[in-house]
Amino acid sequence: EVQLVESGGGLVQPGRSLRLSCRGSGFIFGDFAVTWYRQAPGKGLEWLGLIRSFYYGGAIDYAASVRDRFTISRDDSMSIAYLQMNSLKTEDTAVYFCTRQRDVLTDFWGQGTLVTVSS
């Protein structure tokens, strides 16, 4: 069974950093791209960026809104992807989802981890 489990969320003060993790299981993690999305409370879905598989050079794309503050990485030996978030703002408060990318399509989602940015 394909599973993606996010962790690392919580309450953080504005301006601080947080690193989210996403562990995959039930599939060959290294064969797939991983995409991160977020959903602010009561709002829709926002694409943050993706990291391609080693086969595609591990290339990374970011949404313009987070490009200067967020960094995506992966460790295929551990089947984990990361989302490093720096200089957090109150508007970054959201549930953060990691997903598996089959070719260009997001086909499986983790359950998400809540990040609350507040003083």
Next chain:
Amino acid sequence: EIVLTQSPGTLSLSPGERATLSCRASQTVSNNYLAWYQQKLGQAPRLLIYGASIRATGIPDRFSGSGSGTDFTLTITRLEPEDVAVFYCHQYVTSPLTFGGGTRVEIK
């Protein structure tokens, strides 16, 4: 950026009725790289339809997708109480990947 506009915002129907959800793109979605996701309260989205009309694995055949270019439709025939959710359309052809604002389906 491809902007996706969904309508209606909310759909309230009785069990057994047919639900028709619309998604209009601001520009052509090439290769019909348009997907539909269902998100139930407190849960992660679930892939229903991709390639505009291909049902994902395990999705009941009462869900169907159609359309091409800039106009797409998700149809739920014979609405069931378990279908209560927000449905999002999503284009995955062009970065940034984008979603519509969602259609909430309620049961009367």
